[in-house]
Amino acid sequence: MMDQENETKRKKKPWPTKDAMKQVYEMKLWGDHNSEFYSGIGSHHPEIIQPYIEVITSFLKSFKNPITVCDLGCGDFNVGKALVKHTKKYIAIDIVDDLIKRNKETFKEENLAFDCLDIATDDLPSGDCVLLRQVLQHLSNTEVQNIVTKLADFKYVILTEHVPEGTFTPNKDIISGQGIRLKKQSGLNLLVSPFNFKVKEEKQLLSITPKDSKGVIVTTFYQVF
16 A cells, blocks of 8 residues: 555656666667667667767877766767777766666776766766766756756866757756657757856867757867866
8 A cells, every 4th residue: 555655656746867767778768679778869870879979089089198088878888888998087977777787797998987876966976078968958957957067077078969950949947857858849058047057168069960850969069177
C-alpha cells in the first residue's frame, strides 16, 4: 500500500533529472533497441558527429601543450572516444550510474577518467575546457543556471545546442528530461536573460541542419577569461 502511495505522489510531480535520464536509457527513448545504452542520433549520425569531431580536434590540436577537457554529459561516449588522444586529460561525466559503469569497462586510456555526477548540483572537476554537447537543451532553466555559474571556472566552453532555424524566443523553461525546447519553438542562449553568461569571446564553430529533423544544431565557442 505504501509503495502505491509513493508512486502516486511521484506521478504528481516531475521526476528528478537522474531518474528521468535513467528512464531514457532503460526504455530506449532515443532509439536503437539493440544497444544497452544509446545516446540518440545526435551521438551517432555521421553527418552530425563527423563535422563536430573535426572542429573539436582542430581546436584541441591548436595548443602547444595539451589541455584538460571536461565532457559534461558524455552519454554513450561514441563521440568523446575520438577526442581523448588530443588531450592531456579527458574527464567524462554523466548522471546515469550504469552508463558510467559501462563506459569505464568499455573505454580505457591512461588519460581518460569517468565520473558519475549531477552537473547541476555536484562540484565539477577542474580543467581548461568544458564540452557540453546537446546536454543543456534537456534541462530546466534552474538547472542550466546552476551549471552556468560553474562554467566561469573554466577558460573555454564549447556548447552545442539544437535550436530553431531563424529568430526565436530563447530560454523558454522546460521540465528536465527527454524533450528539448525545440518543441516550444525555443532554444538556449546563455548570454541573455535569465542566464547572462559573461564571456570574453563568442564564435560559432559549426552549424548543421539534420535532414530528418527540424531546427539546426549549433556549436559555439566561448572564451570565458
